[in-house]
Amino acid sequence: MHLKSPYPPVPPIPDTLNVHDFIFNTPTKTAPDYVSLVDVVSGDKLTRRQLEERVRDAATALGASVEEGGLGLSGDAGDIVAICSGNCMDFITLLHACLVVTTPFALVSSYSTHLELVHALRLTNATRVFVHPSILPRMLTAAQEVGLPEDRVYVLEGTTSEVGGRRKNLGELIEGVRTRGMERVPVRQATKDTLAYLVFSSGTTGLPKAVMISHGNMWFTLVSGDIVGAVDFEVTKVLPPPARQMSYATDSSLLQFVPPFPPVTLAVLPFYHTYGLQLFCIRCVINPVTYVVVPKWDPRVVLKAIPKFKINYVLLVPSIIHQLVESGMLDKADLSSVWGVATGAAFLPPKVEEKFTSIVKQVPRVQVGYGLSECTLSSMRSPVPGILGGKIPIRGSTGILLPGIEARVLRDDGSEADYNEPGELWLKGGNVALGYFRNEQATKETFVNGWLRTGDRFTVDENDNFFFVDRIKDTLKVSGAQVSPTEIEEVLRMHPAKLLSDVCVAGVSGGRTSDEKVPRAWVVLSAEAKRRGNVKEVLDEVEAWARKSLSKYKWLRGGIEVVDEIPKSPTGKVLRRQLQDRYEAELLARQARSKL
Template sequence: MVYTKSIYESVEPIPDQNIHDFLFNSPVQPPIDDWTLYIDAVTGVKTSRSEFIERVRDGTTALGSWISVGGLGLAPSGEMVGILGHNCMNFSAVLHSLLALTVPFALPSAFSTPFELAHALRTAKCTRLFVQEALLPGALQAAKEVGLPDDRIYILEGRVPGRKSFDDMIQTVRKRKVPRIAAQPANRNTLAYLVFSSGTSGLPKAVMISHGNVISIYRQGEVSASVEPVPPPGSPLPMVLAFLPFYHSYALQLVCMRGIREPATFVVLPTWNLDLVVKVVPKYKINALQLIPSAVHQLLHSPKVKSEDFDSVVRISCGAAHLPMELKKKLLTVIKNCPLIGEGFGMSECTVSAMRKPSPLAFGGKLSIPLEAVGILLPGQESRIVKEDGSEAGYNEPGELWVRGPNVALGYFSNEKATKETFLPDGWLRTGDTFTMDERGNLFFVDRAKDTLKISGAQVSPAEIEAVLTAHPGGLIIDVSVAGVSGGRTSDELVPRAWVVLSEKGKQLGEAAVVKELRGWSEKNLSKYKWLRGGIGIVDEIPKNPTGKVLRRLLQERYEQSLREPKAKL
């Protein structure tokens, strides 16, 4: 039976504490008094940790003070604040201000179309929204659709005439010398924020992360660090390239939060931009890269990338999706001063991660972890490998990975059905991913057991695309199925393809016209990474089993076989 516990020492019980106090007001002081926390890669503006702390304290006061003194009057009961924006210092400052107040927030994708954003705002039941100026038009459209009042939409960064901004709010409380508001009490199950995950099916669901969940991952990190070698005196401060989106669990934890407690400097890019990356890495002598497979692919295949520009890099970590073996090997030949690639496995439903690959020197160098392995369980984590029939898999036998630990989320917000399917009553989280485990506790990724696709590190739900196609007002189709087919950036990345059954209206219009119409409709209502890059196929029926479950695998196999068949010569 493949059931195992982490080989690390156990994690101390998670306290009933606001994560703000844990990060900002801990009695355990950082090893240095102050450091540059953020550098804006575009403007070069630097923000020290002490400056950021002052901004968050003023932001907490601005958001929580009475309206009569210039605040927003936010209170935990009945509020859910949306934050919509690309990476910027204010994004981090707003979320920390809300954490201090114990006012929960929701983090929709900055690339959302108005259709997608409306779904996110509706799902999270957002009562207010902070949005970057460039994203305001789409936000106003989505807000109108869900009934979010216009006067409850604020500017996250910069200023827009006639609309309150976070900067304005801070200036007001500073000018009026409004007494600062202290962090509010929280317990381990107090809701901290919502992040969106496609899960196993349907439109994106809102994952509930508690204050205790976030504290647990720092406790896990402290135990993990205790078996790693101590950096020699005078070691350079980690200088980290920060392009991963702050609304994603990976960057939210590693950039927006961890730097408050653990000294590091983050060079912040609004979004991934290879031209900017190749400039700032040598300029700031960046020594740590936090990557995703799609970024790795670009680094390896762009003529703009020169190996010598990355000579300062000594640490690489990769997450958000599985990194194929061929990319691991190639990356280490381009970035030559990095001995290995730190990997792990995680998902929003376990706050950020459940396993990680320690350094070769951890545990006194006694571990031997194969390059192919994803890692070992984090402290306080348990796992099971479960076969399709519900029985336990044996060593080196594939099955669905289940994990349990203090970092497992509370469930899905206002979605009891989905919560029961994924979060089991005894604390186990069904990941929906197929793994194997060897006798030494090394875990190996096999495949995605669920239908959700990973494209450029982001989850894409086939059912979400199906819902958009079905919603076409023309009534052109009567059935649809979406699944992943070959054609991605890497050998194991799949792209969405739709198979549709035409209605009578669709047949009258003609196949070519229907495909064109559906493609335009989907691209209007879906983010670019969700577009049907695998095409749209017309079929007579969608194959299903006796219980009505769509046989996506059969559709995929037929399509892949058609690609292999030789084309007839004219």
């Protein structure tokens, strides 16, 4: 099937634009000054105007010539600025400064190992690096390995003198511009295809690839959000305050009706990830909202911050929601100020959502979306009830297509699937990335004639609601039939006695042929299961439930293993490969011992 968004269309992307101008200088987006950013630890604040001043001075420090006292950076000269840090306010300053001088920035995970840092620096050809002090030793070693001069590595925020000598941070570069009275560099011209930044894919199929996002991609995503906000507003403006969910609106005239003004949001997801970058680093300027910046996920810090700063809206990933639900922390937390919760980046099981909303009762639903790095941010979102002729959110659905997006759901043979029939999701729109940086083969395989192959299987119902099924690469074929690990995980979570607090299913060796995989489950026992004491009896009960609830070819022929935790990336994606590789290594070791 071939579907188009039910929203009004997005205007054509201008051929010439610098997205910085759209973000900071569009008249309808210039609200009265307000506190834009707050540091959760120090309490330091920046208003929107202070942030803009800081961005322009940082841009001057980066873009002015060396003779004038700047770094002389230019995208035309091949410069790329790598940013490797936990969340902080100057992370946002730096990336907006890069947009001003059209010098691409590359977002590098602050959790990167030495190998991953070397890969990131080599792939991006970064010419400057801004890093958190805690990461500096690793970064200096990686920089030396790739031949990046040590004096090209700067501290983003904070100071350090223990490793590599005293280094200037971004704040000191900005202060230098102000002290010398340097003339600000102008906003440089860009086109819709000018590279804005590189963001790394999750790397679930090998080393991470660098996704190229353009100024045009960013503009399209923001304008698409404007359209959603305007449509939402027509419904939400008549609702009482507790029922008003924050929309995508970037027009301050729409958000003035949302109490309190400005609303307060927790910026806790990593800024180096697409989700955190777009929602916290870009929209912190364009939305009249106060963002409380949290360096990294810590449930104790977050649950204390919510009542302290009177947080209204919380953006999370499914793994965090799951952790909060299972930990029991929510029962004791003061969440009275929260009136909206949204999630993305991974699949949120409906049962987890139900449990969350049963605890946080003033939040009737978790707003769900679907996107990936290759489409800038989102391509779908659960609708606000009543929009577009009466659409309603459906629990378990990733929502409807956002403005300007087209979708196809294709069978394995390339033909179009019917309603409620699973197939691979292909997407098309102005948010689809330019491709992968310095990787022509992967670009050709994923970006096909203007369409993005997502690698995810979906179904669509008759009302054009989308439902995630699983990752195609995770899908197993057992006796010729397709088996979805996600489906098995959902069934195991539904055990009436709630014996499992977390679960992961993946394929392992053990099929009828050398290349056939069979399902295996790794499970984290719940408090109830631990209370029973006899682990074997618990696992027998779990397996019996699976056999009762699933067709025979979906049974857990690979076994069930108890683990302390399911490995996940910082953005909540389950790292199935780690569990599979460990199991296969143990299997080979057992086979080798048996031959002795």
